[in-house]
Amino acid sequence: MSQDKSRIGKLILVPAVITLAVTLLRLVGELQGWSPTLFARECIFCGALVGIWWLVPVFGAWFGWKLTRAGSGPGSLGRAFGLTLAALAVLPLTAFLAPKAGILPERLWRPNVPLTESLTILSVFVAFSIVGVAIGILAWPALGRTLLAYALAARIPVALLMLVAMLGNWGTHYDARPSYPPQMSTLAWWVTLGLAPQLGFWILYTIVFGALFGIVAAAIARRRGTAAG
Numbered sequence: 366m367s368q369d370k371s372r373i374g375k376l377i378l379v380p381a382v383i384t385l386a387v388t389l390l391r392l393v394g395e396l397q398g399w400s401p402t403l404f405a406r407e408c409i410f411c412g413a414l415v416g417i418w419w420l421v422p423v424f425g426a427w428f429g430w431k432l433t434r435a436g437s438g439p440g441s442l443g444r445a446f447g448l449t450l451a452a453l454a455v456l457p458l459t460a461f462l463a464p465k466a467g468i469l470p471e472r473l474w475r476p477n478v479p480l481t482e483s484l485t486i487l488s489v490f491v492a493f494s495i496v497g498v499a500i501g502i503l504a505w506p507a508l509g510r511t512l513l514a515y516a517l518a519a520r521i522p523v524a525l526l527m528l529v530a531m532l533g534n535w536g537t538h539y540d541a542r543p544s545y546p547p548q549m550s551t552l553a554w555w556v557t558l559g560l561a562p563q564l565g566f567w568i569l570y571t572i573v574f575g576a577l578f579g580i581v582a583a584a585i586a587r588r589r590g591t592a593a594g
Contacts, residue, residue: 373514380424381518384417388523391415395537406538413538417519421571422578428511429579433509433586437507442584448504448581449576456566456573494565501572508579509572516571520563527559528552 387453394415405413432438439445469588489557502509530540542554549557 369510369547373511376428376511377424377515377518380420380427380515384420384424384519385522387415387417387420388519388526391417392537392539393534395539396535407541417523418567418570420519421574424515425508425512425571425575425578426582428515428575429505429508429582430586432507432511432579433583437585438583439505439508441561441578442580442587444530445505445576445580445583447506448500449573449580452497452501452504452569453573454571455493455500458493471515494569497569498572501569501576504576505580505583508576511571512575512579513568515575516568517564519571520567522562524559524563527563528555530560531555550581588590 391404391413394400395406401407401413402414403413418451429438498513502513527539530537531542534540539559542558
């Protein structure tokens with residue numbers, strides 16, 4: 366177990382540092398008012414080009430390639446792909462629940478939903494995310510554990526940054542909130558808009574799309590290994 370943790374730590378170290386650097390670059394760009402196309406500040410899901418979401422397929426492919434070349438590839442590419450698709454099917458469910466829980470931006474917020482109902486839906490959102498993550502890890506355990514470690518290394522700093530930004534009202538996408546929120550404390554807002562999505566949806570996103578690209582990389586690595594043999 367300790368060797369497995371050590372291997373995962375070495376594998377994700379550089380990707381985690383790069384991801385943190387991109388996160389800090391995004392923060393500086395927003396605080397300095399740089400290009401809205403690259404550094405969108407309006408809302409959490411505005412899809413700015415400078416962000417860490419696009420690193421997932423890159424590092425997923427890298428992890429898949431390295432693990433396969435090291436002899437830790439999936440037992441069956443078909444099984445790994447099928448279970449990853451099953452985990453992918455959970456994403457639409459989380460996307461459906463997110464606006465009802467108040468996670469998505471203002472245009473999707475439902476101000477008439479009671480706070481208790483939103484919190485209940487938020488709990489279901491987190492539960493679905495955990496189920497999806499578990500399926501994704503089962504698809505290819507070595508890659509799944511690596512992606513989970515990378516996802517935590519990428520998303521925990523973002524979640525903490527969002528808390529600090531919300532407390533300081535920085536005016537970035539890290540502390541963006543609907544203009545007509547219910548009576549919630551900053552901590553409650555952070556749990557709803559920061560902690561739950563970062564450790565729920567985004568962990569699931571990382572494992573699913575990282576695994577998809579990792580499986581493709583594994584197939585290529587195996588084919589090249591066969592050709593070389």
